[in-house]
Amino acid sequence: MVDNKKYISSDELKKHNKSDDLWISIQGKVYNVTDWAKEHPGGDIPLMNLSGQDVTDAFIAFHPGTAWKYLDRFFTGYYLKDFKVSEVSMDYRRLHSEFSKAGMFEKKGHGVIYSLCFVALLLFTCVYGVLCCDGFWVHMFSGGLLGFLWMQVAYLGHDSGHYQIMTTRGFNKFVQILTGNCLTGISIAWWKWTHNAHHVACNSLDYDPDLQHLPMLAVSSKLFHSLTSQFYGRKLTFDSLSRFFVSYQHITYYPVMCVARVNLYLQTLLLLFSKRKVPDRALNILGIFVFWSWFPLLVSCLPNWNERVLFVLTSFFVCSVQHIQFTLNHFAADVYVGAPKGNDWFEKQTSGTIDIACSSWMDWFFGGLQFQLEHHLFPRLPRCHLRNVSPVVRELCKKHNLPYRSLSFFEANLWTLRTLRTAALEARDFSKPMPKNLLWEAVNTHG
Template sequence: MVVPPESAGVRAKPRDDFSELVRLVRGEGLLERRRGYYAVKTGLTLLALVGGCVAFAVLGDSWWQLVTAVFFAVVFAQIAFLGHDAGHNQIFRTGRANDRAGYAFGGLVGMSYGWWMGKHRRHHANPNHEGDDPDIDIPLLAFTRGQSAEKSGFVRWTSKHQAALFFPLLLLEGLSLHWAGVQAVWRGEVKARRLEAVLLIAHVGVYLGAVFVVLSPPVAVAFIAVHQGLWGVYLGCSFAPGHKGMPTFTDRTQLDFLRKQVLTSRNVRGGPWVDFTLGGLNYQIEHHLFPSMPRANLRRAQPLVRAFCADHGIDYAQCGLLKTYHYVLRHLHDVSAPLRAKSAPAR
C-alpha cells in the first residue's frame, strides 16, 4: 500500500534526528570493525564448503547426494551473506579489501558481485519506493496496486495468484541470480567485467564438471535441481521478511533518511539461531540505518534504535519469523485482489 505522509509516524518536514542516533551508536563503538568475528565466520563457512566437497567426492554416484545438495544450499547462502557484508564494507576498513572479498564470495556461488552491488545500492537508497527500488520491481509479482494494474498476459496470471505461487517461484530465484549476473557481465554493465567473466566461467566449469563427472546424469540433474532450488528458497525467505508487506512510497511522499529506512523495514525476533539463519538480515532496520555496521553488532544496536524510535514517535516493526511470512503472503494476496475481482464471473 502507499502510505500518506501524515500516517505511520511519517513527518513531511525532515529533521536531523538521525545525527543524534549516529552519535549514540558511535558512542557505543558499534561501527567499529569486527575482524575476529569475520575471521572465524569466514573460516568456518569455507571449512563447511570444503567438508561438503569431500563428502560429495566420497559418496560418489549415489542418491544420498541429494542430502549434500541440501547442505550445499545452506553453505551457498551463508557465503552469499558474507558477500553481502563485504559489499557493505562491514568486514574490512577499506572498500578495495571488501570488494576483493566480495568478488571471491560471488565467484564461489556463481553470482556477479558487481551486478548485485549496483542493484542493492539502489534498493538501500530507496527501499520500497515504487519505481526506484529494484527489489519490488519483479516481473512475475506485484507489490503495489499500481503494479498489479500494469500486468498483462502470463505475468498478470502469476500476479493474480502470487500469494499461492510465492514460495514455488522462489525455487527459481537461484537460477535467476545466476542469469542476471551473466547478462550484466555480457552487456558490460559491471566495472570489473573481465574478472567477473573469469569467475563466472570458472564457477560453471568446476560446478558442472564435478557434478557430471562424479554423478550419473539422473542423479546429477536431481542434485542440481535440489541444490539450486533450495538455495533460491533460502535466499528468498531471508530477504522477503525485511520489506515485503511494509509500506511503499512514491515521489509524492517526502521522508527524511531515518523515517524512510525505518518505516519500510521489519525486524525478525529470535535468538542466535535466527541471526545465523538469516545472516543478520533479521535486523533489517538497524542494517538499513547503518549499512556498514558489522553483522555481529546489529544485535547490540537493536535495543538502542528501538528505544530511539519510540522516543521520537516512529513506528518500529518487529515480529516472529513465521509471522513475517504471514504478513508477506497477506500483502501479496491483498495487492492482487483487483486482478481476481476483474476475472470473477458476473452474477
C-alpha cells in the same frame, strides 16, 4: 555582522536534478556532483535518485567520517536558505555520532573469520560427499550443504559490500570476487548496482528494484498501472500474462523462490555483458567463468542424470530459505510510488522494513539481516552490533511514533502471504475488460 554567504532555496536546488546538472545539499551546503556521479563508488543511481535534495542523513548512513574531507572540491559556494533539520533527523544523527565515537563501525568482531572457516568446511564436505561417497542420500545431503554454503557466502558478500571486512580494500575486493562470483555465480558488481538502489529508495515501487518482479509477483495493486521502472529504465507492463501469474502468486510464491537463483544468474550475465559501465568488469567475468567451470564439473561427477538434477534442485531448495527471508523483510511493509526524499530518511526506513525476531544463537543463520531496520539505518554497522543497538532503535521509533515491526519467521511468512493474496485478488478484479485467453478463462471458471 554581515552575512556574505550566497543562498539558494530548496525549490531552486530541485531544478538541478538531471544527469548533466546534478546538485545535492549536505548539512545545508550545496555541492555540484555532476561529474563525480560517474566515479562514485556507490554508482550514479543513488545520487540520481536523491538529486536536487538535501541528502545529509543518507550521506551519514553510507559514508565513513573520512569522506567529509572530499566534499569541499564539489562545493558550489551556495547554502540552502531554508535548510531545516527535523527532530527525527537530529536524534538519528546524534545516535550515529554516539556509535561512531564508541568505535562500533570499526569493531567487526571475529565473525568474518568464523564465517570463512565455516564456508571452507561446507565446501570441502560437499565436494567430498560427491566425489568420495556413493550413497544417493549422501549426494542429496551434499547438495543441501552447497545451498547452505551459498547462503553464508551471500552474507559475507553483503558485509564486504557495506563495510571493509578485510584489512585493505584490495583484499576486500578479492574476497568479494572469490566468495561471490567464484563460489555462487552471482556478480558482486550486479549486487552493488541493485542493492545500493534498494537502500536509497527502500520500498519505492518504481525506484526500488527489489520490488520489481513482474510478471511473476506484485506486492501492491499500484503496480497494475504499468509503472515505469526508474532503475531499469523500462515500463513494468501489467498485461494479461502478468495478471494471470499475479492472480495466483500467493500459491506460487514458494515454488518461485525455489528457482529464484536462475533469475539472479541471468541478471548477472545481462549486466556484465551490457553496454553499461561496470566496475571491475573483467574481474567479475573471470569470477563467473570460474563458477561455471567448477559447478557443472562437480554436478557431472554424480552417477546419473536423476541425481544430477535432484542435486541442483536440492541446493536451490535449501538456498530458497534466504530468498524468502529477503522478501519477508520488505514485501509486507509499506510501499510508495515516486522518488525517495532526503529529508525523511529515518521515516522511510522504518515504514519499508520488517525485522525477523529470533534467538541470539540463530543470528549466524540470518546473517544479521533479521535486524533489517537497524541495518537500513546503519548500513555500515557490522552485524555483530545489530542486536545490541536494536533496543535503542526501538525506543527512538517509539519516541517519534514510527513503526518498529519485529515478527517471528512464521508470522513474517503469514504477513507476506497475506500481502500477496490481497494483491492477487485485486489483480483478478483489475481492468476486467482486459482481453483474456482461453487458459485464463479455464482456470478462473473452473478454479
